[in-house]
Amino acid sequence: MKIIGKIGKNARETEETKGTEKETEPLDKIEFKSFLTKVANDTKIAEGEKAVEDILRCIYRNQPISTKKIAQYTKLPLPIIAKVRTILERNRILTRDKRGALYSENGLNIIEKNLKFKLNHDLKCPVCNGRGIVLDEYFENILKKHKKYAKKRPTVNTSIDQSFATPETATYRAAFMADRGDLEGKRILFVGDDDLTSIPTAISGLCDEVVVMDIDDRLLNLIDEISKKEDLNIKTVKQDFRNPIKNEYMGTFDTIFTDPPYTIEGLKLFLSRGVEGLGEGGEGALYLAYSHKPIDEYLELQRIINSMGFVIYELIPGFNIYEGSEIIGNTTFLARLIGKNLKKFEEGEIDLNKLYTGEVKPIVRHYKCLNCGKIYEIDGKTVRIENLTCECGGKKFKMIKRRKIR
Amino acid sequence: MKIIGKIGKNARETEETKGTEKETEPLDKIEFKSFLTKVANDTKIAEGEKAVEDILRCIYRNQPISTKKIAQYTKLPLPIIAKVRTILERNRILTRDKRGALYSENGLNIIEKNLKFKLNHDLKCPVCNGRGIVLDEYFENILKKHKKYAKKRPTVNTSIDQSFATPETATYRAAFMADRGDLEGKRILFVGDDDLTSIPTAISGLCDEVVVMDIDDRLLNLIDEISKKEDLNIKTVKQDFRNPIKNEYMGTFDTIFTDPPYTIEGLKLFLSRGVEGLGEGGEGALYLAYSHKPIDEYLELQRIINSMGFVIYELIPGFNIYEGSEIIGNTTFLARLIGKNLKKFEEGEIDLNKLYTGEVKPIVRHYKCLNCGKIYEIDGKTVRIENLTCECGGKKFKMIKRRKIR
Numbered sequence: 177m178k179i180i181g182k183i184g185k186n187a188r189e190t191e192e193t194k195g196t197e198k199e200t201e202p203l204d205k206i207e208f209k210s211f212l213t214k215v216a217n218d219t220k221i222a223e224g225e226k227a228v229e230d231i232l233r234c235i236y237r238n239q240p241i242s243t244k245k246i247a248q249y250t251k252l253p254l255p256i257i258a259k260v261r262t263i264l265e266r267n268r269i270l271t272r273d274k275r276g277a278l279y280s281e282n283g284l285n286i287i288e289k290n291l292k293f294k295l296n297h298d299l300k301c302p303v304c305n306g307r308g309i310v311l312d313e314y315f316e317n318i319l320k321k322h323k324k325y326a327k328k329r330p331t332v333n334t335s336i337d338q339s340f341a342t343p344e345t346a347t348y349r350a351a352f353m354a355d356r357g358d359l360e361g362k363r364i365l366f367v368g369d370d371d372l373t374s375i376p377t378a379i380s381g382l383c384d385e386v387v388v389m390d391i392d393d394r395l396l397n398l399i400d401e402i403s404k405k406e407d408l409n410i411k412t413v414k415q416d417f418r419n420p421i422k423n424e425y426m427g428t429f430d431t432i433f434t435d436p437p438y439t440i441e442g443l444k445l446f447l448s449r450g451v452e453g454l455g456e457g458g459e460g461a462l463y464l465a466y467s468h469k470p471i472d473e474y475l476e477l478q479r480i481i482n483s484m485g486f487v488i489y490e491l492i493p494g495f496n497i498y499e500g501s502e503i504i505g506n507t508t509f510l511a512r513l514i515g516k517n518l519k520k521f522e523e524g525e526i527d528l529n530k531l532y533t534g535e536v537k538p539i540v541r542h543y544k545c546l547n548c549g550k551i552y553e554i555d556g557k558t559v560r561i562e563n564l565t566c567e568c569g570g571k572k573f574k575m576i577k578r579r580k581i582r
Numbered sequence: 583m584k585i586i587g588k589i590g591k592n593a594r595e596t597e598e599t600k601g602t603e604k605e606t607e608p609l610d611k612i613e614f615k616s617f618l619t620k621v622a623n624d625t626k627i628a629e630g631e632k633a634v635e636d637i638l639r640c641i642y643r644n645q646p647i648s649t650k651k652i653a654q655y656t657k658l659p660l661p662i663i664a665k666v667r668t669i670l671e672r673n674r675i676l677t678r679d680k681r682g683a684l685y686s687e688n689g690l691n692i693i694e695k696n697l698k699f700k701l702n703h704d705l706k707c708p709v710c711n712g713r714g715i716v717l718d719e720y721f722e723n724i725l726k727k728h729k730k731y732a733k734k735r736p737t738v739n740t741s742i743d744q745s746f747a748t749p750e751t752a753t754y755r756a757a758f759m760a761d762r763g764d765l766e767g768k769r770i771l772f773v774g775d776d777d778l779t780s781i782p783t784a785i786s787g788l789c790d791e792v793v794v795m796d797i798d799d800r801l802l803n804l805i806d807e808i809s810k811k812e813d814l815n816i817k818t819v820k821q822d823f824r825n826p827i828k829n830e831y832m833g834t835f836d837t838i839f840t841d842p843p844y845t846i847e848g849l850k851l852f853l854s855r856g857v858e859g860l861g862e863g864g865e866g867a868l869y870l871a872y873s874h875k876p877i878d879e880y881l882e883l884q885r886i887i888n889s890m891g892f893v894i895y896e897l898i899p900g901f902n903i904y905e906g907s908e909i910i911g912n913t914t915f916l917a918r919l920i921g922k923n924l925k926k927f928e929e930g931e932i933d934l935n936k937l938y939t940g941e942v943k944p945i946v947r948h949y950k951c952l953n954c955g956k957i958y959e960i961d962g963k964t965v966r967i968e969n970l971t972c973e974c975g976g977k978k979f980k981m982i983k984r985r986k987i988r
Binding site: 226290291293298299300302304306308309312357360381487490 | 630639891895
């Protein structure tokens, strides 16, 4: 901990800086860099010291800022950010108030001297929040309507990686696809739709046909119900994506939307069903929402996309925001893929035992009953949180801890 | 021309529709689709009928609109758009007024019935123009300053694919890099800088070091001059990118910016110099401005990027706008690439005879003297337009025609 000690409050007492006059002695750049490296190593942050720097920059521009907001900005997992915050507080670089993390005076000096931060705000467009598109009055009204329906969603099934995008996100997705010309007069297929993106899409009244395929009856029933009430004419199809889609749907779509499980095999599977929908020889656009990944995994992901004949025509980090999934960094990117001469993965080319994150990286979660405080350990295999009732009768829980099983 | 004839003004007189009452007889969808296919074939549009549809949609949402603006929106080459416009006018779908293309009443009916267009405006954010970032007061002032300097740029050298991004584009690039945290305290290398992006970047005062490498002495001298006047401390290096960069610069940069020739070999070469700057084992961000390409070429481009170890972390179509290059569609995308364990292409893996578009697709251009009207044919090999003086003494020309040499 020698290096860390040196940039704490006692910095002046170390050999190197003893007897100097200044309030804060500048660390030389190399020394500070090794501090960053140490923080990165101590927190086992896959993205390395660059990620630590990203966190520091995010706080610099937005302080005071909550851990959750830092996760949204930096696209890093929340537990990592919490760990980094703790180390930086221990070294008196950061402090905290009710609203979140902020720099100590000393910390600010150290950071400005070593990382040369100057911009105390970011330049993200305040109107579109970096998405590049806006909701006009028409889509604002769709959002209003959709908010009502989004509340009716069933509890998430974490074992199949369900998590709900916010109603805003679902509506922005519909607006985005409309803007890009992929809705008007088009037939759109949702390869899975736990976010209910089909609802604002269909309410827009732009599509020729809206089809939702999903394995979850609860979702399909809800969509049917809303569709009937709003006269949306959405077609719902129960579909296990481990099997090809029905013949009658092969090659009949112009546009695909999917927010697949954030595993490589899940990506291959869901994109393959999308390719079936577009037709292998066909053209069309596929919208992919997917988690920000460390570089190695990200590279594999893009190579898979290219190998299927898709070009990443557009990619917007942080486009999608989810409810209650702060733990995974809370945002995903949205990519518009276009292609021709598409090629799906065939049976045997996808490992069906590694579709869901729980299968690839088994995780134990600790939940606290919001009524009595009792804590439950859940591994997602035998009991799922959405089926749990506390001894006290409580049904609402908060995740308080999360641990990978090695 | 039978199919085209059917949707013209004489539509009602054809066999199929004779004797019907309606003013505009709806074509069934398949028939209209074959019309789109025919337009796509007649204009040899690489992007197919989807591109024709994109043009129709763009006009629908923005009419009346100039050919140049259509090119900016659709990212298609201007001569293609001009051809499509001509065919659509001949078929009385489009008409024109002083401000540009618009639909005839008949055309509007046909389009709305067959393509089901409804959105009469796009949803692009009016504040950031889809770029996702804005210039704050600080960068607005930088833009003001840079506009003055941008006027001093030498004439473009088309034989090495020079073309000038607008001062706004250069400033937005600097702001974008600043927002993403790639300028503060960083060392940035410009692999080529005919756009003078280094100027607003350096004026921002955020970087530790700004180095510009280019083969064009005129540009380097201008940058030196501005750097001296504004005390920017930009280092300029004359560099033929066919050779590796000097040893002293290898692996010394955090951020790279490049707007290479829009050929596959040009991309490989310039990215390889960028990798040298970042260091093969190193991390860092590389900003790439590059032309929108037909899908096959686009796929090859993305595979090359991935093969070097870069991930496309972000990609914004139409980010960069150029002066006087309406002919190439006028906009390019901006991608932020990040990577680690980067790998450059070695000597022998790049075909140095196919770096510039003039080498890959030789082109003859016709220029008209703006003074006396005399027309010159230029193939870019013997005489370049920037060196041409008309017999009348005129030095200003307008490109009026462009033809590939097969």
